[in-house]
Amino acid sequence: MAAPLARTDLTSRRKRVVAKAIFRGMDLYERLTSRLLVSVTGPADDPFYSQPGDLDALRPGEVLDARPVEIRVFRRRIKADAWQVKFRSTDSTGAAVSGVTTVMIPRRPFTGSVRPLLSYQCAIDSLGATADPSYTLRHGNLWELPLMVRALRRGWAVVTTDYNGPQHAFGALPLVARFVLDGVRAAIAFEPAGFDAATPIGLWGYSGGAQATLFAAEQQPAYAPELNLVGAAAGGIGVDAISSPHMFEDGNVLSGIPFGAVIGLSRGFPDVDLLGVLTPQGQTMVAAAADMTVEQLVMNFAFIRWSDHLTVPSVLEIPGVRAALAAIRLGRATPATAMHLYHAVHDKYPPIADVDELVEKYRREGVDVTYRRFRFGGHVIASFAGVPGALRFLSERFGSPVTGR
Secondary structure, eight states: OOOOOOOTTOOOHHHHHHHHHHHHHHHHHHHHHHTTSOOOOOGGGOGGGSOOSOOTTSOTTOEEEEEEEOOEETTEEOSEEEEEEEEEEEOTTSOEEEEEEEEEEESSOOSSSSOOEEEEEOOOOOSSGGGSHHHHHHHTOOTTHHHHHHHHHTTOEEEEEOTTTTTTOTTOHHHHHHHHHHHHHHHHHOGGGTOOTTOOEEEEEETHHHHHHHHHHHHHHHHOTTSOEEEEEEESOOOOGGGOGGGGTOOOTTTHHHHHHHHHHHHHOTTOOOGGGBOHHHHHHHHHTTTOOHHHHHHHOTTOOGGGGBSSSSGGGSTTHHHHHHHTOTTSSOOSSEEEEEEETTOTTTTHHHHHHHHHHHHHTTOOEEEEEEOSSOHHHHHHHTHHHHHHHHHHHHTOOSOOO
16 A cells, blocks of 8 residues: 655644545555556556647647547446547647547437537546546546436437646636637547537536536637537536635645645646745645545545645735636636536535526526526535436437436
């Protein structure tokens, strides 16, 4: 078993014991599940993921390369034709870079008039390539794949993109939106998939995937107006991190996720000077987290508080952070498509009040929004409870049967 990180910031014996138990439990979980997975070459050693030169002359979303792949849940192969498609996009500095998306076409016919394309945004929430869907779909451990399978069984095509970009800028939503939309452009342009400009497109995601979904929906009218976007469904929506700064200081069992988010933000916004305000232990922690998946962040950074590792009082005082958080606030632009949003009333992060306000703003701006507030359970319960409504909404937008199991 890998040794846990030295955590001198955990002054409570109870927290040290719990943090050690979390590490051991998740390490055991990873060891057990790894025996059920298919061995595939990691992105760092796979030439398909390499960044090509001379991209400036190409259009965003233009296809660079493609290869057929097999999609699996553990070792069981999904009955769909699938390809990884490499495409041109743009990073946070404006430089042309490449990205990878995965296109899945069901082998059953679509009973409507035109086969629709669902762009599903996974909650990647990670700092390394081994959490990206193009890898986990082949490896067999993408836990949101059953939701995509629900779409495939309806005859819909599905595309899911490694939307954090080559720097794995977790939480940098302007970059994320570009990668989502350019991934859809690449899928439409990929000839073997059989799409065209009239293909109806829907977006869907939960939690971190909801942020990616909604930011892409907001940016689509200006960035990719040619896409026939007919609807977007999103749940567990983080609207405005500035309204909940205490999530960086709560020090709970899931504190590794906001810890990783600040690191990702610093990658996506060059003006964020995180390295300049880290304590020596903070530098060690950030370096250790560099390539971690969300599971590894949770495993290693339970109960972490950002202020314990900064030379400034809080995350909001890191140079450039306030401007970056303002830039990733939802509601900065108006979607041009119908929306279906859902959220748990008792969800602490993100709070329901922010979502209520976003819904009202969209409606004032003329957006057709259906909104479901779940009064039972929290973030995890709503992720399951919201699935039937999201599928029903997308079915109606696609003009496809809503009775599929």
